[in-house]
Amino acid sequence: MLERRRYRSEASHKTAIETGVVRMTDVTEQPAHWLLAEMGKRVLRPGGKELTLELLDALDAGPADDVVEFAPGVGFTAERVLERTPQSYTAIELDRDAAADLERRFDGPNREIVVGNAANTELDDGVADVVYGEAMLTMHPDDGKASIVEEAHRLLRSGGRYGVHELALEPNDLDDETKATIRRDLAAATKVNARPQTSSEWISLLEDAGFDVVWKATAPMHLLRPRRVLDDEGLVGAVRFGVNVLTHPGARRRVRDLRRAFTAHERHMNAIALIAEKP
């Protein structure tokens, strides 16, 4: 078990540092997803629980499917996918602690949690019917995004489905200067290299890797709006999150900065979910 939790390669460890997946104890520099998770937030993707559930219904993973999840994080989607009893489930997660926690919670036959890099999983070609990942491509540079999407394509059998749920910019013809401003402000607030792109850029990314995009859904980017927090976390979870944030001054400042950045650019951001099929 311990062996599996080591990084599979030096490159994975380097990616973990560059993309900010390594947790920092200093709250002012901590990647936003780990900060929010430590405050009790379980749903860390831009379209919330609802867009995730829509994506899972459309992906329709079932008992005949071998499933690979990229970047399960705190395991919100993993739990829902495992309820569908896929033939096998493999998770590729860069963060050692997250992987160890998932292993404790989801250990079972035909389930494997690997500490590794979704861009280079070291799994064999054509081992999956369904691959998916949420809120993880956005934090990689363009070439990193392409490597991860190509890896999904390599892992899938012909006819297999790849599902993504990411942060999008709109409209499709948004000017480069506004894009750069949004990315800079998001990176400053989230402390990760957040690089969202337009819907048509997300679709091109998948098509360039050889996929056919067969399904699309969007939702507002309301990650920290009270209404969305309540929908995503439930009453008890939302209250716990609120109390934790209010009683940790460092976290309170960070959440305030995140909300400011999200609100400032709200009209140019949304959440996008796509399913792409390998011909």
Ligand SMILES: C[S@@+](CC[C@H](N)C(=O)[O-])C[C@H]1O[C@@H](n2cnc3c(N)ncnc32)[C@H](O)[C@@H]1O
């Ligand atoms: C914003 S969280 C999203 C987690 C989860 N998918 C969700 O939506 O709640 C980002 C997660 O992606 C993981 N991650 C980022 N890049 C990765 C990569 N190249 N390979 C594997 N995991 C990655 C991080 O460790 C972290 O758990």
